[in-house]
Amino acid sequence: MKEELSRLIHQALDELVKTDALPADISPNVQIDRTRDSSHGDLASNIALTLAKASGRKPRDLAAAICAALPPSDLVARAEIAGPGFINFFLSASSSQAVVRNILEQGDAFGRNAEGAGRKVQVEFVSANPTGPLHVGHGRGAAVGDSLCRLLAATGWDVTSEFYYNDAGAQIDNLALSVQARCRGLGPDDASWPEDGYRGDYIVDVAEAYQRGDTIDAEDRHVQGAGDAGDLAAIRDFAVAYLRREQDLDLQAFEVHFDNFFLESSLYEKGAVEDTVARLVANGHTYEKDDALWLRTTDFGDDKDRVMRKSDGGYTYFLPDVAYHLDKWQRGFERVINEQGADHHSTVTRVRAGLQALDQGIPEGWPDYVLHQMVLVMRGGAEVKLSKRAGSYVTLRDLIDEVGCDATRYFLVARGPGSQLTFDIDLALSQSNDNPVYYIQYAHARTRSVLRKLAEQGWEWHAERALQDLEQLGEEHEKALLRRLDSYPEVVATAARDLEPHTVANYLRDLAGDFHTWYNAHKMLVDDAAVRNARVALSEAVGQVIRNGLGLLGVSAPESM
């Protein structure tokens, strides 16, 4: 549609150049925008404003000349000059109604495109260490990351989702010590409680399960509790498996799926960490100082050099991070997106620097990052601190149990990742019916209800026949809906390109609003068969788009509410 209009304008400009009404050396950048106000038509161009100076003519005069030179087209009913010199295009009824046919014919595919051209992309998100249940911050990562996967898949990318976790580091030792202490009947307030031990109640559950000899069947490991409080290694394996299973259940409840789980320990087993060190040393980007091995990341834009191998011989987390990303590159992911909490933003420069130092031909800006800001959780008017160690943080499972998966996912994905999110539990609980997700789902349920009612009244409706009656859609509310529906593919394309799923959420709210307004203003199931057919077709199109859009957010579209 935009392309077509752009072509018409170019033709008009060529005509004006030919008749010397415009200088030949202009380089028009024709821009077509959707109008905000329907009194400004459906689409508008600012071309006369941008060319006014170069042509030495007043914008409105130039706009008039362009309008006069526009070749006739079935798409456009009329073009008007408005404001300082905009050209407003009013689409013909038939071309604006065509979107209904497109939607009903394309169904689930409406809004998808092939921009990714089947290229491989990996999205890594959540990546929580198995030291406790997932909290709200992980939930935001899960909601955003999963939506990104869906958006990328919808725009032609070959997507792999991945969850990375550390199953062997210092924090895991700390976890094991905490469970061991619980096995011995100690509490966080006892003198011999491990320093910085995990204080949460879930540690008690792990300890009891271990001592009972429970069997854990997690996605990637199967462990039985040995029951021996003295066997720290056994406790560690059991605790990791136990908490991984808990996280799997959290993700399952959140309806988030991962294609791959990647263990940090596997990097050591494969020798990938040693290889990475060797390569960095061979490339001459390292030096020894204070018994430690440093990487000169300042050569690659970092503000100071980083330790790779500590003076005690162990590696810092930085090194396996680099090894891990090299592994991603070697798996053929030319594009990788890491969705993380913004508190990790300082690792971005570091990891990219490490990859550059490897000299493997990895592009400088690789990989991409989507960083989400903190989620503040309010309860009873006060902030709940998200401290694992205090054990008082709000878990994702709590939220899902309390406000439901759909509402939680919508809430966490409906805001831009860059804005801090205040999740007010009291508000979510006391006013869960006011959550925007219900507003959208309700619109969908209404479209389904109309079909049921139609059948009850003995009327028949067939898409192919109804599409013959689309010219019956002449009400202003209907035109607004048609405009909104027509913009959906652009919304999806933009959201995917900018990695911003929340624009889809905003769009759906607007679409649902247009639908509810129309629903209240006009009855669909009227006696006039042609009008009825057309309106039900429009309703069906709305339902389809809501379904498609909610699908991108991982939110269900219920048949009835």
Add this chain to the structure above:
RNA sequence: GGGGGUAUAGCUCAGCUGGAUAGAGCACCGGCCUUCUAAGCCGACGGUCCCAGGUUCGAAUCCUGGUACUCCCGCCA
């Protein structure tokens, strides 16, 4: 000190890569259910788009300089 993010209605937030009269939800006020689902609709109220400059036909949006809040800056992950 360095870096990331944010600043828009009483509150929570949108604002489509510079467009026309800056929008929604919540809260408050007033209307609409005998009629396809009132989890809905209609109306009213509500603004120094943090401040100061700059860029241009045109700035909430871009640039510069400030201010405030927040997160990060370890031989933790």
